[in-house]
Amino acid sequence: MTPADVGGAVLAAVAAARDAGELACAPPSDALLTCANGSYGTPLALRLAAAERRPAHEVAELIAKRLPLRAEATGGFLTIKVSGLAESIAADPGYGLAAVPHPDATWPDRPRTFDNPGFRVRYAYARAAAVQRRAGALGVVPGPHEPGDPLETRLLDLLAELPGRAAQAVRESDAGVFTRHLERVADAYHDVYERCPALPRGDEKPDAAHGGRRTLAEAVRISIGNGLQMLGENPRERF
CATH class of the missing domain: 1.10.730.10 (Isoleucyl-tRNA Synthetase; Domain 1)
Incomplete structure:
Protein backbone atom coordinates (compact mmCIF):
# COMPACT_ATOMS: atom_id res chain seq x y z
CA MET A 1 0.00 0.00 0.00
CA THR A 2 1.19 3.51 -0.79
CA PRO A 3 1.09 6.43 1.68
CA ALA A 4 -1.96 7.74 -0.17
CA ASP A 5 -3.74 4.42 0.37
CA VAL A 6 -2.94 4.38 4.09
CA GLY A 7 -3.78 8.05 4.57
CA GLY A 8 -7.08 7.57 2.79
CA ALA A 9 -7.91 4.60 5.03
CA VAL A 10 -7.17 6.65 8.17
CA LEU A 11 -9.36 9.55 7.01
CA ALA A 12 -12.13 7.13 6.05
CA ALA A 13 -11.97 5.59 9.53
CA VAL A 14 -12.31 9.04 11.10
CA ALA A 15 -15.26 9.83 8.82
CA ALA A 16 -16.94 6.54 9.78
CA ALA A 17 -16.50 7.34 13.48
CA ARG A 18 -18.08 10.77 12.91
CA ASP A 19 -21.00 9.24 10.99
CA ALA A 20 -21.57 6.86 13.90
CA GLY A 21 -21.65 9.76 16.36
CA GLU A 22 -18.41 8.67 18.06
CA LEU A 23 -16.58 11.87 17.04
CA ALA A 24 -17.96 15.37 16.59
CA CYS A 25 -15.01 17.49 15.45
CA ALA A 26 -14.50 18.79 11.93
CA PRO A 27 -13.07 16.20 9.53
CA PRO A 28 -9.28 16.46 9.04
CA SER A 29 -7.80 17.03 5.59
CA ASP A 30 -4.50 15.25 6.21
CA ALA A 31 -3.65 11.98 7.98
CA LEU A 32 -0.22 13.40 9.04
CA LEU A 33 1.59 10.16 8.14
CA THR A 34 5.22 9.40 8.77
CA CYS A 35 7.05 6.22 7.82
CA ALA A 36 9.76 4.40 9.76
CA ASN A 37 10.91 0.80 10.08
CA GLY A 38 8.39 -0.34 7.52
CA SER A 39 5.37 1.03 9.38
CA TYR A 40 3.25 4.14 9.04
CA GLY A 41 2.49 6.30 12.03
CA THR A 42 0.13 9.19 12.67
CA PRO A 43 -0.47 11.53 15.63
CA LEU A 44 -3.87 12.46 14.19
CA ALA A 45 -5.71 11.09 17.24
CA LEU A 46 -3.79 13.52 19.46
CA ARG A 47 -5.04 16.47 17.40
CA LEU A 48 -8.60 15.16 17.34
CA ALA A 49 -8.54 14.42 21.07
CA ALA A 50 -7.61 18.03 21.80
CA ALA A 51 -10.58 19.24 19.74
CA GLU A 52 -12.90 16.67 21.34
CA ARG A 53 -11.52 17.22 24.85
CA ARG A 54 -11.24 13.49 25.32
CA PRO A 55 -8.37 11.15 26.22
CA ALA A 56 -6.08 10.66 23.22
CA HIS A 57 -5.86 6.89 23.68
CA GLU A 58 -9.66 6.67 23.49
CA VAL A 59 -9.78 8.54 20.18
CA ALA A 60 -6.89 6.48 18.79
CA GLU A 61 -8.70 3.26 19.63
CA LEU A 62 -11.89 4.51 17.94
CA ILE A 63 -9.93 5.08 14.73
CA ALA A 64 -7.94 1.83 15.01
CA LYS A 65 -11.01 -0.38 15.29
CA ARG A 66 -12.41 1.07 12.05
CA LEU A 67 -9.23 0.67 10.04
CA PRO A 68 -9.15 -2.26 7.61
CA LEU A 69 -5.44 -2.49 8.45
CA ARG A 70 -3.41 -3.80 11.36
CA ALA A 71 -3.11 -0.83 13.69
CA GLU A 72 -1.79 -0.40 17.22
CA ALA A 73 -2.76 2.53 19.44
CA THR A 74 -0.08 3.69 21.88
CA GLY A 75 -1.42 6.66 23.78
CA GLY A 76 -2.70 8.91 21.04
CA PHE A 77 -0.30 7.63 18.40
CA LEU A 78 -1.38 5.07 15.81
CA THR A 79 1.14 2.69 14.25
CA ILE A 80 -0.08 0.94 11.13
CA LYS A 81 1.63 -2.15 9.74
CA VAL A 82 1.24 -2.65 6.01
CA SER A 83 2.97 -4.54 3.25
CA GLY A 84 3.05 -4.39 -0.51
Whole structure:
Protein backbone atom coordinates (compact mmCIF):
# COMPACT_ATOMS: atom_id res chain seq x y z
CA MET A 1 0.00 0.00 0.00
CA THR A 2 1.19 3.51 -0.79
CA PRO A 3 1.09 6.43 1.68
CA ALA A 4 -1.96 7.74 -0.17
CA ASP A 5 -3.74 4.42 0.37
CA VAL A 6 -2.94 4.38 4.09
CA GLY A 7 -3.78 8.05 4.57
CA GLY A 8 -7.08 7.57 2.79
CA ALA A 9 -7.91 4.60 5.03
CA VAL A 10 -7.17 6.65 8.17
CA LEU A 11 -9.36 9.55 7.01
CA ALA A 12 -12.13 7.13 6.05
CA ALA A 13 -11.97 5.59 9.53
CA VAL A 14 -12.31 9.04 11.10
CA ALA A 15 -15.26 9.83 8.82
CA ALA A 16 -16.94 6.54 9.78
CA ALA A 17 -16.50 7.34 13.48
CA ARG A 18 -18.08 10.77 12.91
CA ASP A 19 -21.00 9.24 10.99
CA ALA A 20 -21.57 6.86 13.90
CA GLY A 21 -21.65 9.76 16.36
CA GLU A 22 -18.41 8.67 18.06
CA LEU A 23 -16.58 11.87 17.04
CA ALA A 24 -17.96 15.37 16.59
CA CYS A 25 -15.01 17.49 15.45
CA ALA A 26 -14.50 18.79 11.93
CA PRO A 27 -13.07 16.20 9.53
CA PRO A 28 -9.28 16.46 9.04
CA SER A 29 -7.80 17.03 5.59
CA ASP A 30 -4.50 15.25 6.21
CA ALA A 31 -3.65 11.98 7.98
CA LEU A 32 -0.22 13.40 9.04
CA LEU A 33 1.59 10.16 8.14
CA THR A 34 5.22 9.40 8.77
CA CYS A 35 7.05 6.22 7.82
CA ALA A 36 9.76 4.40 9.76
CA ASN A 37 10.91 0.80 10.08
CA GLY A 38 8.39 -0.34 7.52
CA SER A 39 5.37 1.03 9.38
CA TYR A 40 3.25 4.14 9.04
CA GLY A 41 2.49 6.30 12.03
CA THR A 42 0.13 9.19 12.67
CA PRO A 43 -0.47 11.53 15.63
CA LEU A 44 -3.87 12.46 14.19
CA ALA A 45 -5.71 11.09 17.24
CA LEU A 46 -3.79 13.52 19.46
CA ARG A 47 -5.04 16.47 17.40
CA LEU A 48 -8.60 15.16 17.34
CA ALA A 49 -8.54 14.42 21.07
CA ALA A 50 -7.61 18.03 21.80
CA ALA A 51 -10.58 19.24 19.74
CA GLU A 52 -12.90 16.67 21.34
CA ARG A 53 -11.52 17.22 24.85
CA ARG A 54 -11.24 13.49 25.32
CA PRO A 55 -8.37 11.15 26.22
CA ALA A 56 -6.08 10.66 23.22
CA HIS A 57 -5.86 6.89 23.68
CA GLU A 58 -9.66 6.67 23.49
CA VAL A 59 -9.78 8.54 20.18
CA ALA A 60 -6.89 6.48 18.79
CA GLU A 61 -8.70 3.26 19.63
CA LEU A 62 -11.89 4.51 17.94
CA ILE A 63 -9.93 5.08 14.73
CA ALA A 64 -7.94 1.83 15.01
CA LYS A 65 -11.01 -0.38 15.29
CA ARG A 66 -12.41 1.07 12.05
CA LEU A 67 -9.23 0.67 10.04
CA PRO A 68 -9.15 -2.26 7.61
CA LEU A 69 -5.44 -2.49 8.45
CA ARG A 70 -3.41 -3.80 11.36
CA ALA A 71 -3.11 -0.83 13.69
CA GLU A 72 -1.79 -0.40 17.22
CA ALA A 73 -2.76 2.53 19.44
CA THR A 74 -0.08 3.69 21.88
CA GLY A 75 -1.42 6.66 23.78
CA GLY A 76 -2.70 8.91 21.04
CA PHE A 77 -0.30 7.63 18.40
CA LEU A 78 -1.38 5.07 15.81
CA THR A 79 1.14 2.69 14.25
CA ILE A 80 -0.08 0.94 11.13
CA LYS A 81 1.63 -2.15 9.74
CA VAL A 82 1.24 -2.65 6.01
CA SER A 83 2.97 -4.54 3.25
CA GLY A 84 3.05 -4.39 -0.51
CA LEU A 85 4.54 -0.91 -1.00
CA ALA A 86 7.01 -2.09 -3.65
CA GLU A 87 4.24 -3.88 -5.52
CA SER A 88 1.95 -0.85 -5.35
CA ILE A 89 4.63 1.49 -6.73
CA ALA A 90 5.65 -1.00 -9.43
CA ALA A 91 2.02 -1.03 -10.62
CA ASP A 92 1.72 2.79 -10.62
CA PRO A 93 3.74 4.49 -13.40
CA GLY A 94 2.74 7.90 -12.01
CA TYR A 95 3.89 7.32 -8.44
CA GLY A 96 4.92 10.54 -6.73
CA LEU A 97 4.40 12.79 -9.74
CA ALA A 98 3.79 16.42 -8.78
CA ALA A 99 4.42 19.85 -10.27
CA VAL A 100 7.70 20.37 -8.46
CA PRO A 101 9.23 23.72 -9.49
CA HIS A 102 12.19 23.20 -11.76
CA PRO A 103 15.43 24.34 -10.12
CA ASP A 104 17.67 26.78 -11.98
CA ALA A 105 20.12 23.87 -12.20
CA THR A 106 20.13 20.37 -10.79
CA TRP A 107 23.40 18.50 -10.55
CA PRO A 108 26.34 18.79 -12.94
CA ASP A 109 26.76 16.02 -15.49
CA ARG A 110 30.35 15.41 -14.43
CA PRO A 111 32.24 14.01 -12.74
CA ARG A 112 30.51 10.71 -13.29
CA THR A 113 31.67 9.36 -9.98
CA PHE A 114 29.97 8.74 -6.64
CA ASP A 115 31.36 12.08 -5.44
CA ASN A 116 28.68 13.73 -7.60
CA PRO A 117 25.22 13.26 -6.03
CA GLY A 118 23.64 13.77 -9.44
CA PHE A 119 25.58 10.84 -10.83
CA ARG A 120 24.47 8.70 -7.89
CA VAL A 121 20.82 9.51 -8.65
CA ARG A 122 21.11 8.97 -12.40
CA TYR A 123 23.16 5.80 -11.98
CA ALA A 124 20.65 4.41 -9.47
CA TYR A 125 17.98 4.77 -12.13
CA ALA A 126 20.23 3.08 -14.71
CA ARG A 127 20.98 0.21 -12.30
CA ALA A 128 17.30 -0.35 -11.53
CA ALA A 129 16.48 -0.31 -15.26
CA ALA A 130 19.31 -2.79 -15.96
CA VAL A 131 17.81 -5.19 -13.42
CA GLN A 132 14.57 -5.24 -15.41
CA ARG A 133 16.42 -5.84 -18.69
CA ARG A 134 18.47 -8.74 -17.36
CA ALA A 135 15.98 -10.36 -15.02
CA GLY A 136 13.84 -11.95 -17.71
CA ALA A 137 16.81 -13.64 -19.37
CA LEU A 138 17.86 -15.07 -16.01
CA GLY A 139 14.41 -16.38 -15.19
CA VAL A 140 13.63 -13.92 -12.40
CA VAL A 141 9.88 -13.41 -12.28
CA PRO A 142 8.51 -10.36 -10.39
CA GLY A 143 6.89 -11.33 -7.11
CA PRO A 144 5.78 -9.97 -3.73
CA HIS A 145 8.54 -8.17 -1.88
CA GLU A 146 9.18 -8.88 1.78
CA PRO A 147 12.19 -6.98 3.15
CA GLY A 148 14.77 -9.42 4.41
CA ASP A 149 17.42 -6.88 5.30
CA PRO A 150 17.31 -3.54 7.18
CA LEU A 151 18.71 -1.89 4.06
CA GLU A 152 15.57 -2.85 2.16
CA THR A 153 13.36 -1.52 4.95
CA ARG A 154 15.27 1.77 4.89
CA LEU A 155 14.78 2.04 1.13
CA LEU A 156 11.05 1.35 1.43
CA ASP A 157 10.72 4.06 4.09
CA LEU A 158 12.36 6.56 1.75
CA LEU A 159 10.17 5.51 -1.18
CA ALA A 160 7.11 5.99 1.02
CA GLU A 161 8.24 9.53 1.87
CA LEU A 162 8.78 10.57 -1.74
CA PRO A 163 5.25 11.88 -2.52
CA GLY A 164 5.26 13.88 0.71
CA ARG A 165 8.60 15.49 -0.14
CA ALA A 166 7.30 16.33 -3.61
CA ALA A 167 4.21 17.94 -2.08
CA GLN A 168 6.43 19.89 0.33
CA ALA A 169 8.52 21.17 -2.58
CA VAL A 170 5.34 22.35 -4.29
CA ARG A 171 4.06 24.09 -1.13
CA GLU A 172 7.36 25.83 -0.51
CA SER A 173 8.07 26.57 -4.20
CA ASP A 174 11.52 25.06 -3.64
CA ALA A 175 12.76 21.91 -5.34
CA GLY A 176 15.66 21.58 -2.90
CA VAL A 177 13.85 19.44 -0.35
CA PHE A 178 12.79 17.01 -3.09
CA THR A 179 16.21 16.95 -4.73
CA ARG A 180 17.89 16.02 -1.45
CA HIS A 181 15.33 13.30 -0.82
CA LEU A 182 15.94 11.83 -4.27
CA GLU A 183 19.63 11.65 -3.38
CA ARG A 184 18.78 9.69 -0.22
CA VAL A 185 16.61 7.27 -2.21
CA ALA A 186 19.44 6.72 -4.69
CA ASP A 187 22.04 6.15 -1.96
CA ALA A 188 19.74 3.64 -0.25
CA TYR A 189 19.20 1.78 -3.51
CA HIS A 190 22.92 1.52 -4.22
CA ASP A 191 23.32 -0.16 -0.82
CA VAL A 192 20.47 -2.57 -1.59
CA TYR A 193 21.79 -3.26 -5.08
CA GLU A 194 25.18 -4.25 -3.69
CA ARG A 195 24.06 -6.14 -0.58
CA CYS A 196 20.67 -7.58 -1.57
CA PRO A 197 21.02 -8.60 -5.23
CA ALA A 198 17.93 -8.98 -7.36
CA LEU A 199 19.73 -11.19 -9.87
CA PRO A 200 21.19 -14.65 -9.20
CA ARG A 201 24.96 -14.96 -9.29
CA GLY A 202 26.96 -17.76 -10.83
CA ASP A 203 25.10 -21.06 -10.66
CA GLU A 204 22.54 -19.68 -8.21
CA LYS A 205 18.92 -20.41 -9.11
CA PRO A 206 16.35 -17.60 -9.01
CA ASP A 207 14.03 -17.78 -6.02
CA ALA A 208 11.24 -15.79 -4.36
CA ALA A 209 13.71 -13.34 -2.82
CA HIS A 210 15.07 -12.47 -6.27
CA GLY A 211 11.54 -11.99 -7.58
CA GLY A 212 10.67 -9.65 -4.72
CA ARG A 213 13.84 -7.65 -5.24
CA ARG A 214 13.09 -7.35 -8.94
CA THR A 215 9.78 -5.78 -7.92
CA LEU A 216 11.62 -3.46 -5.54
CA ALA A 217 14.00 -2.45 -8.35
CA GLU A 218 11.02 -1.61 -10.55
CA ALA A 219 9.59 0.54 -7.76
CA VAL A 220 12.91 2.37 -7.59
CA ARG A 221 13.08 2.75 -11.37
CA ILE A 222 9.62 4.36 -11.43
CA SER A 223 10.26 6.57 -8.40
CA ILE A 224 13.64 7.92 -9.47
CA GLY A 225 12.59 8.16 -13.11
CA ASN A 226 9.57 10.25 -12.18
CA GLY A 227 11.72 12.31 -9.82
CA LEU A 228 14.21 13.13 -12.56
CA GLN A 229 11.42 14.10 -14.94
CA MET A 230 9.91 16.34 -12.28
CA LEU A 231 13.27 18.10 -12.06
CA GLY A 232 13.36 18.59 -15.83
CA GLU A 233 15.64 15.69 -16.79
CA ASN A 234 15.17 12.73 -19.12
CA PRO A 235 16.25 9.55 -17.28
CA ARG A 236 18.96 7.53 -19.02
CA GLU A 237 19.10 3.76 -18.82
CA ARG A 238 22.76 3.50 -19.79
CA PHE A 239 25.94 5.43 -19.04
